[in-house]
Amino acid sequence: KAGVTQTPRYLIKTRGQQVTLSCSPISGHRSVSWYQQTPGQGLQFLFEYFSETQRNKGNFPGRFSGRQFSNSRSEMNVSTLELGDSALYLCASNGDSTNTGELFFGEGSRLTVL
């Protein structure tokens, strides 16, 4: 069974640009969560999608948005990039079948904003 796949793995953008990151969950998983990982803040919860609907949202500005498609693939978008948006963006999927909340993480997309 393939794991969670995130693309691109690395990207460099400049301030003011926008970026779209993609996540393909484990086959059969309908929940996808996004996290921002930085050295200073650790893992910060961005949002979670289930069956194309946003179920939970963290405390990030409206520049951060996401969506989920009918095949459970998810994208997140960051507009008007700031230097502080440089981070590792992690996606995780959850099968919900055991109700334990176990998350399966991808390797992340490392965004550098110059």
Add this chain to the structure above:
Amino acid sequence: GEDVEQSLFLSVREGDSSVINCTYTDSSSTYLYWYKQEPGAGLQLLTYIFSNMDMKQDQRLTVLLNKKDKHLSLRIADTQTGDSAIYFCAESMLSSASKIIFGSGTRLSIRP
């Protein structure tokens, strides 16, 4: 509120036990987790404990939960160089089980 706190670093000698501590603030937590992140990789679930338990053992791993003090610990027996990683404590809330909050992670380094 939602907050999970951990110390940032821990250094232990190979063969000794490692104990990583975590405190959380949400008393309605349902599950508490320990995840491991190796360099260049995503996080991987090590173990979890349901909030009505106070201890769980899984091979070299022992999880202790003190619900009164909102304190969670992970003990790794006979620590090996392969245990070098960042360990994250996390909790899921009763109010929103699919929203899992992570601590900042504890970097475990092993001395020969």
